[in-house]
Amino acid sequence: MNEAELAQRMRAERYFADDGLLTAVYLALTLDRPLLLEGEPGVGKTELAAVLARVLGRELVRLQCYEGLDAGQALYEWDYPKQLLHVRADATDVYREDFLLERPLLRALRRPSVLLVDEIDRADSEFEAFLLEFLGDFQITVPELGTVRAAVPPIVVLTSNRTRELHDAVKRRCLYHWIPFPDTDRERAIVRAHVPRIAEDAAESLVRAVSGARRLDLLKRPGIAESVEWARGATALAGNGDPWPVALRRALGLLIKDAEDMTVVRDHLDELIAP
Amino acid sequence: MTAIDHLLGFLRGLRAAGLPVPVVKQRDFMCALTKVPPRDVGHLHRIAVATLTTSVADREVFDPVFAHWFTGRGLPELSEMDEPGQTGTGGMGDDTQPDGAVQEGSGHRASWSTVDRNAVFAATTAGQRRLLVRLRSDLPAAMPVIRSRRRVPARRGDRLDVRRVHRDAWRAGGEVVRFRWRRRPTRQRPVLVLIDVSGSMKQHSRDHLRFAHAVVASCERAEVFTFGTRLTHVTPALRARDVDAALSALTNVVRDADGGTRIGPSLLEFLGNARHLGMARGALVLVLSDGLERGDCVPLVKAVRRLSLLAHRLVWWSPLACDPAYRPVTRGMAAVIAHVHKLAGVRDLDTAQQQVAMGM
Numbered sequence: 223m224n225e226a227e228l229a230q231r232m233r234a235e236r237y238f239a240d241d242g243l244l245t246a247v248y249l250a251l252t253l254d255r256p257l258l259l260e261g262e263p264g265v266g267k268t269e270l271a272a273v274l275a276r277v278l279g280r281e282l283v284r285l286q287c288y289e290g291l292d293a294g295q296a297l298y299e300w301d302y303p304k305q306l307l308h309v310r311a312d313a314t315d316v317y318r319e320d321f322l323l324e325r326p327l328l329r330a331l332r333r334p335s336v337l338l339v340d341e342i343d344r345a346d347s348e349f350e351a352f353l354l355e356f357l358g359d360f361q362i363t364v365p366e367l368g369t370v371r372a373a374v375p376p377i378v379v380l381t382s383n384r385t386r387e388l389h390d391a392v393k394r395r396c397l398y399h400w401i402p403f404p405d406t407d408r409e410r411a412i413v414r415a416h417v418p419r420i421a422e423d424a425a426e427s428l429v430r431a432v433s434g435a436r437r438l439d440l441l442k443r444p445g446i447a448e449s450v451e452w453a454r455g456a457t458a459l460a461g462n463g464d465p466w467p468v469a470l471r472r473a474l475g476l477l478i479k480d481a482e483d484m485t486v487v488r489d490h491l492d493e494l495i496a497p
Numbered sequence: 498m499t500a501i502d503h504l505l506g507f508l509r510g511l512r513a514a515g516l517p518v519p520v521v522k523q524r525d526f527m528c529a530l531t532k533v534p535p536r537d538v539g540h541l542h543r544i545a546v547a548t549l550t551t552s553v554a555d556r557e558v559f560d561p562v563f564a565h566w567f568t569g570r571g572l573p574e575l576s577e578m579d580e581p582g583q584t585g586t587g588g589m590g591d592d593t594q595p596d597g598a599v600q601e602g603s604g605h606r607a608s609w610s611t612v613d614r615n616a617v618f619a620a621t622t623a624g625q626r627r628l629l630v631r632l633r634s635d636l637p638a639a640m641p642v643i644r645s646r647r648r649v650p651a652r653r654g655d656r657l658d659v660r661r662v663h664r665d666a667w668r669a670g671g672e673v674v675r676f677r678w679r680r681r682p683t684r685q686r687p688v689l690v691l692i693d694v695s696g697s698m699k700q701h702s703r704d705h706l707r708f709a710h711a712v713v714a715s716c717e718r719a720e721v722f723t724f725g726t727r728l729t730h731v732t733p734a735l736r737a738r739d740v741d742a743a744l745s746a747l748t749n750v751v752r753d754a755d756g757g758t759r760i761g762p763s764l765l766e767f768l769g770n771a772r773h774l775g776m777a778r779g780a781l782v783l784v785l786s787d788g789l790e791r792g793d794c795v796p797l798v799k800a801v802r803r804l805s806l807l808a809h810r811l812v813w814w815s816p817l818a819c820d821p822a823y824r825p826v827t828r829g830m831a832a833v834i835a836h837v838h839k840l841a842g843v844r845d846l847d848t849a850q851q852q853v854a855m856g857m
Contacts, residue, residue, distance in 0.1 A: 225533075245533075245543035252532050253525060260553060290646025302663040310671035346647070385775040393551035394519045400553035 223251075228277070236415040237266065237273040238408050246399035247274070256357045256378035258393065261401030264445020267381040271338035274377060281335045283376075285326035287345035293352050297362055298328045317366035327356050331372040336379065342392075343382045350389045357395040404446060406433055412446055417453040424466050428453055431470065431494040432477065438490060440483045452477040467495050504530075507566040511549070516558045518549050538567050621707060621740050628846040629740060632711040632853060639853045640716060641781055641809060642683040654678030686809055687718035689776050691767070693786030694751060695725040695758040701816045702754070704845045705785045706731075706747060710740045720776045724763035725753035760786060760829070761796030768803050781857060782808040785843065787815050790829040798832040805836040812857055814849070818842035 223231075225248045232239055239247065247270070250257040259267045275282035285296060301323050305316040322328070330337035339353070356362060360372040380396060382388060404412065410429045414420060420428075432449040444452075455473035460466055471491065478484050487494070504527070511518055518526075526548040535541035542563055550559055621629070650658055661677040690709050694702045702723075709721045713735045723729045734750050737743040767773050782804055790797050805811045813833070817823050819842030825834045834840060839857075843849045 241539070242543045242546065245540065246547035249529050249533060249544065249547050253528055255525060258551075288646075290648075292647065300660070300663075302659045306663055306666055306671060306673075309667050316667075348647075383771065385771055387772065390519075390551070394521050396551075397525070397547045398551050399547055400556075 224248075231277045232273055235273045235276050236412075237269065238404070238411050238415070239270070240402075240404070240408065243270075243399055243401060246397055250379075250397050251377065253397070254360075254375045256380060256396045258380045258382065258388075258396035258398050259401055260382050260384050260398075262403065262443060262445055263383055264447035265401045265403060266446055267379075267401060268338065268340055271336055271340075271379040271381075274379065275336040278336065278377070280377070281333060282338060283326050283330040283335045284338045284340060286340050287342050287349065289344060289346050291345045291349050294325070296325055296327055296349070296352055297356075298325055298364060299323045300366075319367065322364070322367070327353075328362055328370065330376040330378075331356075331360065331362060331370055334374040334376070336377045339378065339380045341383060342380050342388065343385045347386075347389060350392050354391055354395070357392065403433075403436055403443075406430065409433070409446065409449065413450055413453045416450045417457055419461075420453055420457050424457075424460070425453065427466070427496065428456065428470060434490070434494045435477065435487055438486055440478075440486060441480050442483060444477050448477050448479075470495050503566070507562070508549075510562045510566060511559065514558050514562050516550075516555055516562070522549055522551075541567065619703070621744075625704075625707065625846055626740070628850055629707060629711050632708065632846070632850055633715040635850070635853050636712060636715045637685065639857050640685040640688060641857070643686045643779065643809075644681045645684045646681065648679040649682050651678055651680040651682070654680030656680070685717045687720070687776065687780040688712060688716050689780045689782045689808075690719065690721045691764070691782070691784045691786070692721065692723045693725070693758070693760065693784075694723045694754045695760075696755045697758060697787055697789050698785075698816070699755050701785075701844050703744070704849070705843075706735075706744060707740055708785075708846060708849045710735050710743045714738075718780075722767060722773075723747075723751050723754075724760065724767075725756045726759050726763070727753050728763045728766045729753070758789060758791050760788070760790050761794065761798075761800055764800035764804065765796050768800055768807075774807065777804060777807045779807075779809050782811045783814065783857070784811070785814045787817050788813070788825070788830040788833060789827060794829045794832060797829050798836075801833045802836045805838070810838045810857070811836065812839045812841070813837045814841050814843035814852065816842065816844035819844050819848060 225244055228248055228251075229239065229244050232244075246257060249255070259270065261267055271284075272282055274280075299322075300317075301321050305321050308316050308321075324332065326337065329335070342350070342353075357378065360375045361369050363369045380392075403409075406429050409432065410425050413425050413429060414422075417425075428449065432444055432452070436443045452470070452473055455476040456466070456469040459469040459472055464472065474484070474487065478487050508518060508523055508526075526545060529544050529548050530541075533544065535544055545563060546556070546559065550556060648654075648656060650661065656679045658677040658679045662673060665675070665677065666673045690712055692702060692705045692709060694706075698705075706723075709731075713719045713721060713732060719732065720730070721732050721735055723731050729751050731747055731750055734746040735743045737746050767777075784804075788797075801811070815823075815830075818825075818840055823842070825831055825840065841852050843852055
């Protein structure tokens with residue numbers, strides 16, 4: 223598969239990647255390296271992993287990070303009740319693979335998969351240390367058992383919202399790409415792919431309003447996810463007979479999710495949405 | 498000059514410009530070039546960005562260096578081949594600095610103005626040092642606490658420690674003799690100290706910085722920023738063990754000391770950065786400022802309200818409040834006071850120590 227084919231298959235899954243992202247993904251596939259994605263919330267970081275899994279026909283294994291995540295929840299855990307029963311039944315060796323409960327990282331090693339480590343900046347920095355061996359060599363060392371290696375290296379996508387700096391050791395092992403907000407053409411294509419009922423010129427005015435809103439001084443700039451939701455909402459309202467600009471205004475709550483931002487956007491509404 | 502020299506020269510150029518690329522990443526870059534031959538300069542740029550950078554901020558340094566080495570020269574052939582007639586444009590694969598634009602990104606070296614500023618910080622007296630020692634021992638107890646999400650083994654707890662129960666049971670031939678527990682321990686909340694270093698705080702900001710040094714030294718998760726006309730992150734400089742060493746390190750970083758005041762815009766700058774927001778979320782936020790804002794107060798009020806919503810507790814220490822007759826009536830303070838959890842008078846280490854002893 224070359225880059226053009228990859229782009230085409232991702233488009234078929236309704237994911238429109240720009241050239242930079244495409245190259246980064248292609249390199250991740252060719253070099254067997256994890257891919258670290260950063261970008262504003264809602265630009266399609268998580269979605270990329272789901273799309274890759276579908277494109278490559280692999281299972282998506284997802285690890286959602288949170289503060290306090292530890293090895294027992296991310297790598298593996300021994301099945302203690304089962305082991306205990308076997309010990310009482312005079313079994314000698316209870317440290318075997320079939321006593322191992324697989325957690326996302328181990329699961330990703332045991333079958334061809336796309337592993338998504340989502341919002342790694344939410345986990346505390348101790349957690350990054352668990353990841354190092356996995357990201358570097360695609361293996362996990364279980365002290366009682368030995369090293370579990372991947373037969374087929376998993377495709378690893380890490381996402382971060384940059385709420386804190388990741389450790390250099392993690393970044394060194396990964397390819398890096400920053401996903402920016404899409405340009406208007408690409409965003410229009412995305413909106414039209416996800417909301418097929420929307421008309422061409424309606425999509426055009428919506429996308430222009432969204433990119434105008436992103437230039438305002440907002441606490442949370444709307445991502446692609448929000449503009450798709452907005453398009454869905456407004457299309458539904460327009461279906462009930464509202465003219466398009468009115469439908470856009472009424473569905474504004476789907477685009478802006480903060481009271482202060484709403485005041486700012488309302489002040490500029492006439493510039494954003496032509497009546 | 499061969500293409501490989503050219504690429505190595507480019508990597509050296511990055512290092513010289515202040516973006517050292519680890520060897521592992523350099524190897525990735527070279528591997529990528531052999532496996533995915535670049536079609537044009539744009540493609541080469543995308544490959545180089547994905548393999549060599551680790552943050553979107555790196556691009557400021559990266560892009561000018563890349564442009565210098567590759568733009569307008571065509572792709573270097575990966576086979577051993579000489580670059581025709583291009584050797585005169587600089588960058589002979591050696592370490593010559595390309596141009597001024599690259600120099601700019603090369604990090605902030607200490608400037609010669611340091612010498613003038615070192616004199617400004619008077620040495621810490623013995624009495625102050627005694628106070629600092631007391632502060633360092635009192636501070637951890639005064640910090641508000643939060644339950645950690647990471648459970649630890651404990652005598653009493655709310656979750657069974659299955660792993661330890663099992664290990665014990667195995668020793669006892671499979672009998673569970675006693676339970677073991679884990680619980681969520683308490684840990685200090687993060688603390689964020691914002692220090693006003695503008696001209697109106699001149700008499701107090703030295704002691705405030707000494708206090709901040711004690712905070713960084715004794716609290717688990719502490720971050721310190723100074724603001725006057727702009728915002729400066731000073732935690733790394735304050736990590737020096739000795740307080741005077743830390744203060745003189747600060748002179749290299751804090752460039753707006755004893756100048757004008759732009760409290761509101763500086764705080765808004767703080768809130769505009771997602772990474773900084775994380776430091777304020779659920780934290781004890783301590784603002785050391787007199788709240789005398791020049792000009793428009795709207796940004797100040799907006800920023801303080803936002804900060805107060807983010808923080809666990811927002812404490813404002815003002816030297817003016819040491820006067821019992823002080824009432825926050827200036828436009829800025831009058832509007833801000835509604836969002837502050839506690840306003841106290843602190844003008845030096847002694848009063849700071851009293852506040853800490855009373856609990857924050």
